[in-house]
Amino acid sequence: MGQPSVAIPEKIFFKIGEVCDIVDVQAHVLRYWETEFPMLSPQKNRSGQRTYRRRDVEIALRIKELLYEDLYTIAGAKKRLQKEMRDASRLKIVKSDSGSKKEYIKPVKGDEEIDDRELDIEDMELGSIEDDSDEGTSPAINDETREALKSLAAQLLELREMLKNRQPEGSGEDKKKGEAG
Numbered sequence: 001m002g003q004p005s006v007a008i009p010e011k012i013f014f015k016i017g018e019v020c021d022i023v024d025v026q027a028h029v030l031r032y033w034e035t036e037f038p039m040l041s042p043q044k045n046r047s048g049q050r051t052y053r054r055r056d057v058e059i060a061l062r063i064k065e066l067l068y069e070d071l072y073t074i075a076g077a078k079k080r081l082q083k084e085m086r087d088a089s090r091l092k093i094v095k096s097d098s099g100s101k102k103e104y105i106k107p108v109k110g111d112e113e114i115d116d117r118e119l120d121i122e123d124m125e126l127g128s129i130e131d132d133s134d135e136g137t138s139p140a141i142n143d144e145t146r147e148a149l150k151s152l153a154a155q156l157l158e159l160r161e162m163l164k165n166r167q168p169e170g171s172g173e174d175k176k177k178g179e180a181g
Contacts, residue, residue: 006022006023006024006061008022008054008057008058008061009022011054012053012054013051013052013053014051014052014053014054014056014057015049015050015051015052016030016031016042016049016050016052018052019052019056019057019060022057022060022061023057023060023061023064024064025060025064030060033060033063036074036078037059037063037077037078037081039059039081039082039085040056040059040060040063041056042056043165055158059081062081062084063077063081066080066081089155
């Protein structure tokens with residue numbers, strides 16, 4: 001996606017008015033974009049107010065860039081944004097040289113919940129990967145690998161958040177009926 005020329009404040013959640021100020025569009029425009037672009041889907045809090053995450057603000061900025069600067073139609077911008085998001089989410093698959101089956105991912109002990117605010121991807125320890133060929137030494141993790149792991153960790157956290165907030169099937173109809181009544 002294109003780099004936004006606007007500085008986004010370091011916050012977890014944004015209200016619709018704050019997003020309007022950042023993106024420089026009116027609230028009804030943002031609400032319309034939500035209906036046309038499924039990837040722009042802010043959560044709603046208990047009182048029904050939209051709460052945008054940083055990712056939503058970045059998507060809104062990109063939608064504005066596609067529509068207002070690049071002069072895409074809504075349909076064209078939707079296709080372009082979907083393609084960009086699909087391309088950005090592809091992971092580079094690295095095949096192992098050795099045929100040995102080593103366990104690089106360690107299981108989490110217990111079923112305790114992890115608070116996203118406690119996780120700082122920049123400060124995560126990547127640990128060492130032991131190599132049987134040279135006992136007592138571990139391969140160095142280069143900057144490219146470290147960045148790839150950080151990106152993967154961020155994507156996994158975002159997926160976990162999406163799954164955590166996913167509503168069961170059928171509840172959307174009940175919720176719409178409850179709001180109308």
